[in-house]
Amino acid sequence: MIEEPRAEVALRQLKFRDPDTARRLVRTLERVTKEIGRSPVSVMHVCGSHEQAISKFGLRATFPKDLNVIMGPGCPVCITDMPEVDEGVALARQGCVIASYGDMLRVRGTALSLNDAQAEGATVEVVYSATQAVELAREMPDREVVFFATGFETTAVATAAIVRSELPKNFSVLSAHKYIPPAMEIVAEMPETRVEGFLAAGHAATITGWGIFEPFVERHRIPVVVAGFEPLDILAGLARLVELVRDETPTVVNMFPRCVTKEGNLRAQEELWSVFRPIGGRWRGIAHVPKGNLRLRDEWAHVDARRRFTIDLAALWDGVPPALAADCVCGDIMSGISTPTDCKLFGRECVPDAPVGACMVSSEGACRIWHQYGGHPNLEAL
Amino acid sequence: MCLGVPGRVVSVREGFAEVDFWGVRREVCLDIVDEPVAPGDYILNHVGFAIRRIPAEDIAQTLALYETLLAEAPSNDLMVADVRGEISATGKR
Numbered sequence: 227m228i229e230e231p232r233a234e235v236a237l238r239q240l241k242f243r244d245p246d247t248a249r250r251l252v253r254t255l256e257r258v259t260k261e262i263g264r265s266p267v268s269v270m271h272v273c274g275s276h277e278q279a280i281s282k283f284g285l286r287a288t289f290p291k292d293l294n295v296i297m298g299p300g301c302p303v304c305i306t307d308m309p310e311v312d313e314g315v316a317l318a319r320q321g322c323v324i325a326s327y328g329d330m331l332r333v334r335g336t337a338l339s340l341n342d343a344q345a346e347g348a349t350v351e352v353v354y355s356a357t358q359a360v361e362l363a364r365e366m367p368d369r370e371v372v373f374f375a376t377g378f379e380t381t382a383v384a385t386a387a388i389v390r391s392e393l394p395k396n397f398s399v400l401s402a403h404k405y406i407p408p409a410m411e412i413v414a415e416m417p418e419t420r421v422e423g424f425l426a427a428g429h430a431a432t433i434t435g436w437g438i439f440e441p442f443v444e445r446h447r448i449p450v451v452v453a454g455f456e457p458l459d460i461l462a463g464l465a466r467l468v469e470l471v472r473d474e475t476p477t478v479v480n481m482f483p484r485c486v487t488k489e490g491n492l493r494a495q496e497e498l499w500s501v502f503r504p505i506g507g508r509w510r511g512i513a514h515v516p517k518g519n520l521r522l523r524d525e526w527a528h529v530d531a532r533r534r535f536t537i538d539l540a541a542l543w544d545g546v547p548p549a550l551a552a553d554c555v556c557g558d559i560m561s562g563i564s565t566p567t568d569c570k571l572f573g574r575e576c577v578p579d580a581p582v583g584a585c586m587v588s589s590e591g592a593c594r595i596w597h598q599y600g601g602h603p604n605l606e607a608l
Numbered sequence: 609m610c611l612g613v614p615g616r617v618v619s620v621r622e623g624f625a626e627v628d629f630w631g632v633r634r635e636v637c638l639d640i641v642d643e644p645v646a647p648g649d650y651i652l653n654h655v656g657f658a659i660r661r662i663p664a665e666d667i668a669q670t671l672a673l674y675e676t677l678l679a680e681a682p683s684n685d686l687m688v689a690d691v692r693g694e695i696s697a698t699g700k701r
Contacts, residue, residue, distance in 0.1 A: 250678050275612065355656025357637055377655070380612070384657040387639040429612040432652060432660050455612070462674050481673055484666040485652055491659060494640040
């Protein structure tokens with residue numbers, strides 16, 4: 227085992243947070259935005275991790291006032307559609323053990339969340355990794371364990387890996403996995419959003435490679451910059467993106483070369499597409515996204531919870547949806563038309579402990595992040 | 609769930625690695641990582657799976673990219689901004 231002095235490691239990591247470089251990048255971003263000569267210049271990121279870093283490090287306050295950085299549909303929990311949550315809730319009520327990532331427990335379906343189902347006596351377990359869901363099935367051989375799998379392609383590869391491994395017979399997968407590239411197409415075509423450039427998520431691109439964005443750029447003539455998640459990664463990514471907007475150069479630029487290559491992780495892609503096939507489906511608050519949902523292929527029917535069980539949704543749909551949800555603007559927030567503070571429920575009826583909309587549920591949702599970190603603090607007022 | 613975290617590999621055994629994340633140690637599955645990993649390597653972890661071995665030389669490449677971006681600004685401009693900032697700050701007092 228190689229031991230490296232901790233301080234040295236820390237120093238290298240801090241290079242991606244160096245305040246001096248950050249200030250210089252902020253000035254570059256400001257200068258280039260100004261050179262475009264109009265306002266606002268609107269760009270969109272499509273990743274909860276980007277919004278996390280932007281809010282946590284207070285970056286939004288350093289953005290030029292003429293630059294509008296929109297959070298797109300980048301939170302997999304938020305865009306999981308109500309009927310998908312309903313399927314999980316119905317299976318829990320039918321006696322299955324539901325294992326899922328923590329954020330999924332509080333997001334409501336048409337009537338109930340998995341938390342509600344648990345309160346009623348169903349067994350719902352939080353797992354950190356797909357491998358833990360399999361372990362759970364081994365520990366409970368007398369119960370049917372359903373892994374309610376959510377997340378984008380980055381998370382779907384982990385599900386794919388376990389589906390291909392040796393599994394206990396009482397284990398199955400309910401896939402609500404989503405695929406980001408088709409959703410970018412939808413958002414790019416929304417007339418009210420007017421996105422001039424995309425900051426693509428570095429993790430998803432680690433799997434798919436940056437080459438996947440080339441046809442998109444070709445079709446929509448909008449630049450894409452792949453960026454990482456440290457403060458400097460984001461500032462540098464935005465600065466480069468705004469340069470491309472200024473120069474009217476629709477191209478793909480990789481600003482995260484320490485993790486992203488042109489072809490991506492081929493081994494992971496092979497696992498992903500051998501297990502999943504893309505189908506069209508609704509993304510909550512966004513639209514119907516052609517090829518936006520990942521479902522298990524026919525050869526994995528024996529581990530597909532949708533094939534193994536008859537899921538009775540009708541019993542759930544007798545319940546009336548809560549009236550508050552009608553005022554929720556989560557869909558507009560994820561399409562870049564509104565910000566969390568535009569919502570009249572934000573911070574009042576809708577808070578992290580009692581969320582109305584999905585964006586307040588997940589730690590990657592825009593409302594939750596803004597509620598925690600203040601979103602866009604007005605530093606001049608301090 | 610979607611947060612990817614870089615960590616340093618401590619040891620490797622059949623299909624799994626023990627990885628140090630700023631002092632927290634966790635077992636990470638190596639089923640889908642792009643390259644073989646060894647103790648001392650950095651990996652990008654996502655929901656308990658390594659999705660990338662981060663080569664040390666690529667870290668330097670990212671840092672070099674920042675410099676390219678910054679170099680495109682006229683070099684005296686940054687200094688001028690600093691000086692102006694200081695002057696306007698003193699002027700307020």
